[in-house]
Amino acid sequence: MTRVVVVGAGPAGLAAAEAALRAGAEVTVLDQSDAPGGQYHRTLYGARQQGFERLLARCDWWPESTVWALETTAAGNAGAADRAAGESAAGDAATGDTGAGDLAAAARAAGDAGGGDLVVADPATGVRGVGDAGAGDAAAAAPGAGGRGTGLRLHVLRGPADGTGRTRHTLEPDALVLATGAHDRTLPFPGWQLPGVFTAGAAQALAKGERVAVGRRVLVAGAGPFLLPVAASLLGVGAEVAAVLEANPAPTVLKGWRFPTRKAGELAHYAATLARHRVPYHLGRTLVEARGDERVREAVTARVRPDWSVIPGTERTFAVDAVCVGHGFTPQPELAVVAGCVLDGGFVRTNKDQRTSVGNIYAAGEITGIGGADAARAEGAVAGCVAAGGTPSPELLRERDRTRRFADRLKAAHPIGAAWPGWLRDDTIVCRCEETTYGEIKAAVADPTTPGPHALKLGTRAGLGPCQGRMCGPTVAELCGGTERHHRPIAQPIRLGELADPKETPA
Amino acid sequence: MIEITVDGERVPGIEGQTVAGVLLAAGRMSWRTTRSGAPRGVFCGIGACFDCVLTVNGVPDVRACRRRAADGDEVRTQSRQEKA
Ligand SMILES: Cc1cc2nc3c(=O)[nH]c(=O)nc-3n(C[C@H](O)[C@H](O)[C@H](O)COP(=O)(O)OP(=O)(O)OC[C@H]3O[C@@H](n4cnc5c(N)ncnc54)[C@H](O)[C@@H]3O)c2cc1C
Ligand code: FES
Numbered sequence: 001m002t003r004v005v006v007v008g009a010g011p012a013g014l015a016a017a018e019a020a021l022r023a024g025a026e027v028t029v030l031d032q033s034d035a036p037g038g039q040y041h042r043t044l045y046g047a048r049q050q051g052f053e054r055l056l057a058r059c060d061w062w063p064e065s066t067v068w069a070l071e072t073t074a075a076g077n078a079g080a081a082d083r084a085a086g087e088s089a090a091g092d093a094a095t096g097d098t099g100a101g102d103l104a105a106a107a108r109a110a111g112d113a114g115g116g117d118l119v120v121a122d123p124a125t126g127v128r129g130v131g132d133a134g135a136g137d138a139a140a141a142a143p144g145a146g147g148r149g150t151g152l153r154l155h156v157l158r159g160p161a162d163g164t165g166r167t168r169h170t171l172e173p174d175a176l177v178l179a180t181g182a183h184d185r186t187l188p189f190p191g192w193q194l195p196g197v198f199t200a201g202a203a204q205a206l207a208k209g210e211r212v213a214v215g216r217r218v219l220v221a222g223a224g225p226f227l228l229p230v231a232a233s234l235l236g237v238g239a240e241v242a243a244v245l246e247a248n249p250a251p252t253v254l255k256g257w258r259f260p261t262r263k264a265g266e267l268a269h270y271a272a273t274l275a276r277h278r279v280p281y282h283l284g285r286t287l288v289e290a291r292g293d294e295r296v297r298e299a300v301t302a303r304v305r306p307d308w309s310v311i312p313g314t315e316r317t318f319a320v321d322a323v324c325v326g327h328g329f330t331p332q333p334e335l336a337v338v339a340g341c342v343l344d345g346g347f348v349r350t351n352k353d354q355r356t357s358v359g360n361i362y363a364a365g366e367i368t369g370i371g372g373a374d375a376a377r378a379e380g381a382v383a384g385c386v387a388a389g390g391t392p393s394p395e396l397l398r399e400r401d402r403t404r405r406f407a408d409r410l411k412a413a414h415p416i417g418a419a420w421p422g423w424l425r426d427d428t429i430v431c432r433c434e435e436t437t438y439g440e441i442k443a444a445v446a447d448p449t450t451p452g453p454h455a456l457k458l459g460t461r462a463g464l465g466p467c468q469g470r471m472c473g474p475t476v477a478e479l480c481g482g483t484e485r486h487h488r489p490i491a492q493p494i495r496l497g498e499l500a501d502p503k504e505t506p507a
Numbered sequence: 508m509i510e511i512t513v514d515g516e517r518v519p520g521i522e523g524q525t526v527a528g529v530l531l532a533a534g535r536m537s538w539r540t541t542r543s544g545a546p547r548g549v550f551c552g553i554g555a556c557f558d559c560v561l562t563v564n565g566v567p568d569v570r571a572c573r574r575r576a577a578d579g580d581e582v583r584t585q586s587r588q589e590k591a
Binding site for chain 2: 032034039044045046160161162163164183184193195196197198199201202203204205206209210211212214294295332432433434435465466467470471493
């Protein structure tokens with residue numbers, strides 16, 4: 001029987017698990033969270049999950065499990081190369097790392113050589129290195145020794161988030177579905193480092209999962225349809241929403257939303273909720289500054305042109321105690337990067353079967369493109385089915401293509417305007433961890449002794465802090481004239497003590 | 508109901524809330540300082556930004572937004588400030 005491992009129990013991963021089961025596979029599902037559902041199906045602690053128990057009872061379900069490293073050996077890559085050759089001759093520019101690609105490249109080279117080395121890190125301490133896989137583990141030493149020689153080995157930590165007593169495990173599946181989702185993208189602006197500035201997703205997660213309102217009077221701003229459910233959730237937990245600001249102008253937004261879909265109904269529902277609470281929804285206006293001493297007290301907004309350049313004299317100040325800002329989402333492709341999967345613009349490249357460029361590895365959901373829960377589910381179902389050796393039905397493939405097209409329209413309806421750096425000042429922080437400013441980045445870009453993004457990173461420390469560029473990576477790349485975000489080989493932090501202890505607990 | 512301590516001060520919370528949720532619900536916006544000494548609290552809410560780290564029962568660098576609070580947890584705020 002084919003053993004399929006699914007990483008991520010969001011809409012994509014759960015659909016993959018279901019499809020793989022149906023195609024006759026033995027399925028293991030992992031998620032670092034202690035409950036299934038991912039970002040979309042978030043419920044209060046202890047509340048009944050939406051039918052996922054029945055599905056997960058038929059799988060091997062590993063909650064509180066973090067996949068922190070992934071090895072692919074020569075055995076795995078050889079098959080992939082053949083398959084991928086025909087599909088992805090074009091666009092290898094996409095793999096040209098503009099960021100911290102060296103470790104990824106090292107990992108990839110090691111993988112190709114059959115060594116199966118691991119790239120590990122503890123962002124908390126900033127210690128990084130390329131280490132030997134499972135030192136002291138005889139099986140790990142032999143290339144391709146991954147159980148049935150399919151060349152995949154996952155390294156897993158089980159236990160409470162960032163805890164110490166977690167146990168280490170390895171899994172050696174026949175096929176792997178990566179469904180690790182996305183996190184919010186937030187563009188920097190003066191004051192975005194102040195406590196009281198939240199991503200839109202943070203506000204949503206706290207409201208939906210814990211019934212906590214991030215503030216009493218909140219301004220919601222940025223771009224994208226996601227701002228509407230966020231505002232509705234804030235209202236639902238008793239916050240006052242000062243306004244919802246969509247930076248894009250009405251014609252751009254409406255073009256994308258004129259689409260016969262139940263999503264449009266959902267949008268109308270949220271709009272009605274806002275109207276009932278008399279929350280203004282402004283298009284073509286955005287948050288350009290957060291002010292306060294130790295925390296946010298004021299939000300400065302301004303009208304912007306379609307390219308997001310600020311129209312002088314249109315500034316308006318809101319008294320608030322929190323702001324929620326979202327400019328779309330950034331995929332979390334770290335595991336795919338470690339495995340050597342080809343990316344396109346930061347997203348994992350997949351073919352029509354959701355196969356990545358690496359053999360036996362499939363990807364689904366927001367790591368392949370931002371499309372919302374419906375697209376994630378459809379992709380997950382295709383990935384799970386094919387990973388288990390099945391053939392997806394034409395209806396399923398059509399559904400996947402339909403949701404993908406919808407995602408493309410959404411993207412067109414909520415672009416990021418090219419002139420946004422106009423609201424940055426020289427002292428505006430760009431890298432939150434290292435507190436690198438816009439002025440420092442500009443100076444480094446102009447300095448001929450720091451050619452290329454790598455030297456620039458080392459020179460300014462942008463992207464080298466605990467989050468490893470997760471927050472600033474795409475922004476720094478953009479400000480430096482690059483298009484590709486940093487490639488981070490670091491999937492999840494692991495404590496050095498956990499790493500030093502080579503004991504693995506049998507699965 | 509659960510209760511945790513934050514730098515010795517007792518803070519009530521609800522079963523299932525994350526440490527971040529307990530602190531925010533108690534009106535605390537920040538609990539960490541950066542290299543420059545600036546205050547930070549929750550930003551991304553899902554474990555990606557590392558702005559919310561604190562020490563839980565003696566273990567440093569725990570992301571408050573990812574860790575469920577347990578009754579009796581001893582939480583300490585953290586600083587990354589460079590020693591002058
Ligand atoms: C904070 C946030 C809140 C959101 N809220 C909503 C909402 O309310 N409504 C809405 O329509 N859309 C929401 N979205 C958009 C959402 O991303 C998609 O609609 C949908 O959830 C994507 O599904 P997915 O399966 O691709 O990824 P996700 O739902 O993000 O699931 C990915 C899962 O992978 C797990 N994971 C990641 N890396 C690892 C690892 N290394 N090891 C183990 N597990 C791992 C994560 O814990 C997560 O559960 C939200 C997005 C974010 C970032
Ligand atoms: S708020 Fe971003 S990691 Fe906790």
